[in-house]
Amino acid sequence: MIVITSFAKINVQEGTRISYTYSEIDENGNMTKEDAKGSYIVFDGTETVEHLKAIEAEIKGRIEQE
Secondary structure (H helix, E strand, O other): OEEEEEEEEEEEOOEEEEEEEEEEEOOOOOEEEEEEEEEEEEOOOOHHHHHHHHHHHHHHHHHHHO
């Protein structure tokens, strides 16, 4: 099983980067990977862009309620 432990949207010169960390756990509950990291650039026109827009709208809505 893969468990995502964190992720972030970062604006960089190349565009929008998604960085993440995760752990892997086997069927016996043993951690086979811990604090593994990865990242990728999000391309325009992908489904990820729409998901990011929705998350940002949610965050802005929460800020406006404060």
